[in-house]
Amino acid sequence: MxxxxxxxxxxxxxxxxxxxxxxxxxxxxxxxxxxxxxxxxxxxxxxxxxxxxxxxxxxxxxxxxxxxxxxxxxxxxxxxxxxxxxxxxxxxxxxxxxxxxxxxxxxxxxxxxxxxxxxxxxxxxxxxxxxxxxxxxxxxxxxxxxxxxxxxxxxxxxxxxxxxxxxxxxxxxxxxxxxxxxxxxxxxxxxxxxxxxxxxxxxxxxxxxxxxxxxxIGLPGPDGIALILRDTLDELPEVSIGDEDVTELAAAMTGRSGRDVRKVILQALVTRDNNDFPRPLTPKDVWRIVEQERRVEQ
Ligand SMILES: Nc1ncnc2c1ncn2[C@@H]1O[C@H](COP(=O)(O)OP(=O)(O)OP(=O)(O)O)[C@@H](O)[C@H]1O
Ligand SMILES: [Mg+2]
Known part of the structure; x- marks a missing residue:
């Protein structure tokens, strides 16, 4: 932003x-x-x-x-x-x-x-x-x-x-x-x-x-979340996350606000083992955070 x-x-x-x-x-x-x-x-x-x-x-x-x-x-x-x-x-x-x-x-x-x-x-x-x-x-x-x-x-x-x-x-x-x-x-x-x-x-x-x-101004739907995810990923120099991954991640993030969606990417970026920048962010990095937060919610 x-x-x-x-x-x-x-x-x-x-x-x-x-x-x-x-x-x-x-x-x-x-x-x-x-x-x-x-x-x-x-x-x-x-x-x-x-x-x-x-x-x-x-x-x-x-x-x-x-x-x-x-x-x-x-x-x-x-x-x-x-x-x-x-x-x-x-x-x-x-x-x-x-x-x-x-x-x-x-x-x-x-x-x-x-x-x-x-x-x-x-x-x-x-x-x-x-x-x-x-x-x-x-x-x-x-x-x-x-x-x-x-x-x-x-x-x-x-x-x-x-x-x-x-x-x-x-x-x-x-x-x-x-x-x-x-x-x-x-x-x-x-x-x-x-x-x-x-x-x-x-x-x-x-x-x-x-x-x-x-x-x-309500919570974003899956399409909105996908747009926010894509936009957040565009901020990074390099990512290896395709459109299909984005769609699946967006569906799993239903119920989150735009702020929370962007924060998931931030979390994925700063908490992975090898935090060296140019290694591109992968779907696995993001899923790890989504799953983690799901466990906490349960
Ligand atoms: N619909 C959205 N699309 C894209 N990014 C969003 C969206 N909603 C929130 N964000 C992200 O979250 C950040 C914070 O949003 P903002 O402060 O405008 O929310 P708010 O509704 O005013 O929240 P609050 O009620 O807590 O004051 C934005 O700068 C943006 O990065
Ligand atoms: Mg506000």
Whole structure:
């Protein structure tokens, strides 16, 4: 997968809530091209993002209530955060090629800035994020894509709130977040927020209602796993694993996420007896890991 952008390329906002950089940038297409999901899903995401960043500001909030928030949800390691980055890159490329805007800003909210106990002090942070920090980032009018991982912690379901938390606090906190989201939608029509979550049950109903789009990113099927395996193997200088082996391995790996599939290859590479690089990776090396993990699961 692509390199993280070097530290110096990221800038921080003055509140310490998020880091941002300018897109498009070299290498970032991989966050899109090398994440294998249903092509139709990618088309939907792209068309929504492009609509939001190009046209949303023309519409009245009453006439066409677009909030500029989409949710990607699904099991861990299925490519949600990667796709969010990739989507930002592809849209940035489109916008710059069409002369719409030479630069798109991409930002990621620091997960530590918004702890899961979103009450008291951290509630204040969340409101500041939505009402100060993000509006400031959008102020210059560039298209902005922001990723907020684990949105659950931000807008906890009021009907499910329990577990030792004072329900009145949760109520207040979540209502304040909803107000913040509405405020952001009204002052930053050039901003697209991509939220991610592992599960939707604990997201507040009123928050779910505000999403323009919720897309499930599920575990890959055998064909998807085969594509991910092939892509991972392409990263290596030399392999002796044919298409048939890949198909059989993929079938045996059903139920794993894209992240886990790539990790199997990594394990096969680093745990074999003779770890000398150019010896090509063989099907046997990979089967050893698959079988090992099967035994552990049983
Ligand atoms: N569908 C996929 N196709 C190819 N690679 C994938 C896929 N899903 C995950 N990966 C690999 O796993 C890495 C981690 O994925 P990512 O962090 O985007 O998952 P996530 O869904 O955001 O996980 P989490 O819910 O744990 O935050 C990716 O950078 C990629 O290498
Ligand atoms: Mg993620």
């Amino acid at each position: 692509p390199e993280e952008a070097p530290r110096r390329d990221w800038r921080e906002d003055r509140y310490g809530f998020l880091r941002w950089l300018v897109l498009p940038r070299e290498g970032w297409r991989e966050w899109w091209d090398r994440i294998y999901v249903d092509p139709d899903l990618k088309r939907r995401l792209l068309s929504y993002a492009s609509f939001c960043l190009r046209h949303r500001s023309r519409f009245s909030q009453v006439g066409l209530p677009v909030h500029g928030i989409a949710l990607l949800y699904g099991p861990p390691g299925t490519g949600k955060s990667s796709l969010a980055r990739g989507l930002a890159q592809i849209v940035a490329e489109d916008l710059s090629q069409s002369g719409f805007s030479a630069q798109t800003i991409f930002a990621e909210v620091d997960p530590h800035a918004l702890p899961s106990q979103m009450l008291g002090e951290s509630q204040r942070n969340t409101i500041d994020l939505l009402e100060k920090s993000l509006p400031e980032l959008a102020e210059k009018g560039h298209p902005v894509v922001v990723v907020i991982d684990e949105i659950n912690s931000l807008a906890m379901s009021r009907s499910l709130a329990a577990g030792g938390r004072d329900p009145v606090d949760v109520l207040r906190a979540t209502e304040a977040v909803l107000r913040g989201v509405d405020y952001l939608a009204s002052v930053a029509p050039n901003m697209l927020v991509i939220a991610t979550s592992n599960f939707t049950r604990t997201i507040d109903e009123a928050m779910m209602d505000r999403l323009d789009l919720a897309v499930e």
